[in-house]
Amino acid sequence: MAYRLDSIKIITQNCRGLNLAERRTHLLRELQRDRAAIALLQETHFQKGLAPPLRNKHYPTNYFSNHPAAKKAGVAIMIATRVQFRELDKEIDERGRYAFIKGEISDRRYTIATIYAPNRNQARRLTRLQKASITAATWSDYGQVSIDIDSLFTRPIKKTWRLNDTLLTDLRDQITQALTTYFSENETDDVSDMTVWEAHKSVI
Numbered sequence: 001m002a003y004r005l006d007s008i009k010i011i012t013q014n015c016r017g018l019n020l021a022e023r024r025t026h027l028l029r030e031l032q033r034d035r036a037a038i039a040l041l042q043e044t045h046f047q048k049g050l051a052p053p054l055r056n057k058h059y060p061t062n063y064f065s066n067h068p069a070a071k072k073a074g075v076a077i078m079i080a081t082r083v084q085f086r087e088l089d090k091e092i093d094e095r096g097r098y099a100f101i102k103g104e105i106s107d108r109r110y111t112i113a114t115i116y117a118p119n120r121n122q123a124r125r126l127t128r129l130q131k132a133s134i135t136a137a138t139w140s141d142y143g144q145v146s147i148d149i150d151s152l153f154t155r156p157i158k159k160t161w162r163l164n165d166t167l168l169t170d171l172r173d174q175i176t177q178a179l180t181t182y183f184s185e186n187e188t189d190d191v192s193d194m195t196v197w198e199a200h201k202s203v204i
Contacts (some may be wrong), residue, residue, distance in 0.1 A: 007148040011036040017045040026139035040114035044074035067096035
């Protein structure tokens with residue numbers, strides 16, 4: 001099977017709290033619908049030791065940084081099943097402010113981070129950024145920020161159906177023989193060439 005390079009779709013979402021089961025359901029449904037490979041979440045509002053479950057079969061690999069004493073702050077990284085991620089290292093804040101993980105996807109090393117902090121000193125240029133968009137806000141106060149970056153992540157190429165030319169060989173031979181016979185039998189002095197030519201179309 002042939003493969004081609006695929007992008008890694010990363011979605012970041014300020015959740016404004018995920019303690020309600022309904023909000024977690026909305027999040028997981030949208031991530032799956034949008035085919036997010038990696039989700040970076042802020043403001044999960046999970047408290048350490050009291051956090052509700054946030055995973056399903058599509059996003060089994062998760063990293064959480066929860067606040068130690070209250071339902072506030074909190075960040076998470078969620079990785080889809082189809083992403084073959086191998087963890088090398090991680091740094092998880094104990095106060096729910098950030099989570100960093102380092103690992104490999106298709107033999108390329110990545111550092112993935114989610115941070116709940118003011119936007120300061122942002123990078124001016126991301127050379128591998130392919131596409132970025134902000135979706136409409138649905139269940140949260142903020143829409144998702146989605147980016148696509150180039151990678152060595154691969155996926156199968158859909159095969160395009162193509163007619164096997166050899167299947168037409170017999171048909172072509174039959175048509176050639178029929179036309180040869182037709183013209184040899186009908187090209188006579190008493191019938192014009194134009195009539196013979198026009199009539200041969202019905203033979204085909």
